[in-house]
Amino acid sequence: MDDHSTEPLKSTPLEALHVARGGKMVGFAGYNMPVNYPLGVLREHLHTRNAAGLFDVSHMGQAELTGAHVALAMETLIPGDIVGLAAGHIRYSVLTNADGGIIDDLMITKVSDDKLYLVVNAACKDRDFAHIASRLAGRATLTRHDDLALLALQGPKAAQVMARLVPAAANMSFMTSLVDRIGDVPTRLSRSGYTGEDGWEISIPNHAVVEIAEKLLGQPEVQPIGLGARDSLRLEAGLCLYGSDIDTATTPIEGSLAWVIGKRRREEGGFPGADKILDQLKNGAPRRRVGIKPLGRAPARAHTEVQSAEGKRIGEITSGGFGPSYNGPVAMGYVETAYAKPGTPLHLIVRGQAQPAEVCTLPFTPHRYFKP
Amino acid sequence: MTEVRYTKEHEWVRIDGTTATVGITDFAQGALGDIVFVEVPSAGKDLKAGGEAAVVESVKAASEVYAPLSGKVLEGNAALPDAPETVNKDPQGAGWFFKMQLSNPGELSALMDETAYKAYVAELG
Structure with a gap:
């Protein structure tokens, strides 16, 4: 997973924390990130499945998309049903191109009828955000949130940890999102993840993320987990890695992601590559x-x-x-x-x-x- | 009288007359991380110095183990495929990979002794 670009690596706000905790740092998607800590990939993986693991995913791209009919606008770029998504709920989707290929996979949260919160892959974020902003120009406004970091707390004991810090979090269902404070820090909590386990992705202002990460790592159930275990966890969970399992040469049907195509969208189409994708849905890929x-x-x-x-x-x-x-x-x-x-x-x-x-x-x- | 030599690829070789036992060093197992798969060569296989001899895989990646010297395999460590973690626990003891009969003991002079290997590892950081 090392990348061989000659660009200097970027840092997340947690880089010093990773190094201080013995993280073995590698280049990933242009960022200097921990592949594992002294616990090692195997034990980090098992710890996440048995207790709770904390992942720095601040390299991922976060943005808000606003507009009077923002859900309808977003639906012109993806096959998912966003109009029908309730406020406070999250949907996994894919940006498609005119050939039916996948530009990226992403998480879309309906904040309100006029605002969506997006999380996209680190390696794709510049291209994704340019694509969304230009294709939706005049209908919606994209605001990048490079001021926000992102943590993921994953594992069967994540719930008891979160209940201690944010009482309201414990009642959240999978794929819902909530704005609440951890201590004095405003955060967005999304009950989602990339491990197949229960857990949260927590969006936090850059300046407060070290404090929150230390608070989470101070809980007895929690260990820091690197990219190595993140990859083995998501693979066991059958979740796609963009650029490896899906890319612009694979359609959602070929990628066994037909479930991302909303029922209404199957009838109406209206997303890039719909002709090809809906034909494959009907006749096979x-x-x-x-x-x-x-x-x-x-x-x-x-x-x-x-x-x-x-x-x-x-x-x-x-x-x-x-x-x-x-x-x-x-x-x-x-x-x-x-x-x-x-x-x-x-x-x-x-x-x-x-x-x-x-x-x-x-x-x-x-x-x-x-x-x- | 036995002596241990090392390769730049982080294999160790324990020489005993014209036979040798081969494994990977503590540095190598540490760099690989948790080892989950080992494939050792069968008895009778001809090895050429620098050629592929065995396979070791961690959760992260697959790596080749190269033959440090030329010769014929006498025995692969039959315990390793079922207990690959032995390589992490005891890389220079029970975690040996294979034993071989040397065909060209003169090749030994190209390998590092322990002092030279320690200096080599220190340089790698």
């Missing part, structure tokens, strides 16, 4: 993203060739590694649609050798979101 379970012990990494049991090349792994909670190798990738059914035998070409594998349902570890 040539390939699909699926879970892939190597049957041996060897992990199959991204770009591993996938063959049918007869030895025909049918696709490629897009994310793969070892799942610490699953306690075995886990992967996802694209296969020709005829081979996408769970249980289909596959061969993965690892170091020149065909290793047995099979298509499996995602996630590898069950999601444990809070839905009262």
Whole structure:
């Protein structure tokens, strides 16, 4: 996950905290970020599944989009139903292009009828924000929030930690958002995440994020978690990494994200690439993203060739590694649609050798979101 | 009389006459992190100095283990595939990867002794 750009790395407001806690720093999406702390990727992963982990995700892009009919305007760029989203609720969606490809995936919170709060991927944020601002010019105004940092608190004990700091947080449902204070600090709390566990993403003014991070890390359940475990957690949870599992060459249907297309949007269309995407929804796509379970012990990494049991090349792994909670190798990738059914035998070409594998349902570890 | 030599790729070699035991150093296991998969070569495999000999994977990434010297594999450590974490716990003991019969002991002179290896690691920071 290192990137090899020659640009100097940017810092989040928590860089000194990461270094002080022994974070092993690497370049990621242009930022100097901790890949792991002294606990190590494996134990950080397991700690998050068993207790609670704190992640610095301040490199991600945050913005507000305002306008009298902002939901309707946003729907011209994404296939999700934002008009029908209740205030205080969050929706996962994708920005699509005219060919039906995915420009980025993002979280959209309906703050009110005239305001949305957006969180997009770090590596895509400049392009995304320029795209949204220019395509919606005259209908909505985009305000970047480079003044805000973002923390994620994830894991089965996140709720008891948050209940101690923000009593109102404990009653929130998965995919809802609330503005409340932690101490004196104004924050936006979103009950969402990227691990498959219960938890929150917490938007905090840059100047107060060290104080809040230290407060959270001072709770007995919480350990700091680096990007290494963030990746293995999201892979076990079957969640896409933009740029690896989905990109401008994959449609939402190919990416097995048909569920992001709202019911009304399936009938009405009106988003970039709708002709192609809705045709694939009806008639099928040539390939699909699926879970892939190597049957041996060897992990199959991204770009591993996938063959049918007869030895025909049918696709490629897009994310793969070892799942610490699953306690075995886990992967996802694209296969020709005829081979996408769970249980289909596959061969993965690892170091020149065909290793047995099979298509499996995602996630590898069950999601444990809070839905009262 | 045994002696231990080191490669720039962070393998260690314990020499005993014309046989050698090979593994990865404590520095290497620390840099890799939690090891979750090991593949060792089978007895009889011919190895060429600098060629790929074994595989070690952490949660983060896969790495090759190179043959420090040329020769024939006598034995792979059969315990490692089922307990890859042994490499983290005891890299220069129970975490050995394979034993080999050397075909060209003269290659030894290209490897570092412990003092030189320690200086090399210190330089890497």
